[in-house]
Amino acid sequence: MHVGSVVWLLLVSIGASALGGALGMASGIFLVPLLTLFGRVDIHAAVAASIVSVIACSCGSAAPFLRSGLTNIRVAIVLEVATTLGALTGVLLAGTLSTQFLFGLFAAVLLVSASQMMTRRREISGEPDVFNPRDWATVLRLHSSYPDHALGRDVFYHVRRVPLGLALMYGAGLISALLGIGSGVLKIPAMDTALHLPIKVSTATSNFMIGVTAAASGVAYFARGDIDPAIAGPVALGSVVGALLGARFLMAMSGEKLRLFFVVVLVAVAVQMLLSALGIHLLGHLA
């Protein structure tokens, strides 16, 4: 381990994680592009290292979410069956997919994230409650309530369409393992639209699930010897530090202009990843 490369990796991951944290996203979404585009790190090594930092960030930020009483643990463990299966599939596929394909897929996920930043999440409600007492959510007693401080009381909610949620989560787990991202960006819409969870609940529950999903692929990558401690060590440490800083930024600043700025950053990174997929390097040779 060279001191120079350790310091470089630390700084890059602090930056990527702080940026991700300020956006309310996992660190991986910026980590893998930075490592591959500027650090000339092989994408498979970058993905494996990023998975470790995704785990660290999810675990490090879990406590406040859990204390808030917003996390639905029962929903989380049910959906984790699907996300871990997806993660396993992803690890098996990762070795067979070309670097170009992974860069292209990453670009697509970045663009989805950008479009998601543009459209505000809305609470989905309205539909009359017609319940089938034999549907999955009722049988598994997934319906729950969360404390709403603004209203000063507990808000009860019903969980819907669990099978659809499971299918979407399988996909989220697969993408997470392939790209080394938390893929909260894919989990949260699945929870909002399929399960109809309240926004606060789906954010907290998604964060809780990211750790287990990433651990499933992390264990497999670790056992396969894909995790290089010289890269993953500094990256994980930097991400934990960066996440702490990012949370501070998130509280200090907000606003439309900032959101627009991040959308531009996401699109720019997506374009660069796409060019790399096609074998064109604009920035890569600087490092």
Next chain:
Amino acid sequence: MNTGLARSQLDRLLGKVLHRGTRLGSSIIALGLVLPMTWPGISSTMICTRIVTAGIALLIALPILRVILMLIVFVRERELRFSVIALLVLAIILAGSVLGIASA
């Protein structure tokens, strides 16, 4: 509301374990990274790489520990369905490590 109480206790326990575990894992990694810089004379590369690897392994193990804790609570509350679901998640993770070793 016995189950409600148990749930909030579980939430707190999980939060504490995850938070402290992350801190410990990161500290171990930091130790493994700083040691060779402050002490360049010794041929410590191998040992320090192992220390960093141990820290990484601890971080990866944390969410798995979390599922095990949840399993224990589900079993104690006699929630058969959820005990089986938690076991299934653990089995999938275990399958991943077996497949990983097999294809190493």
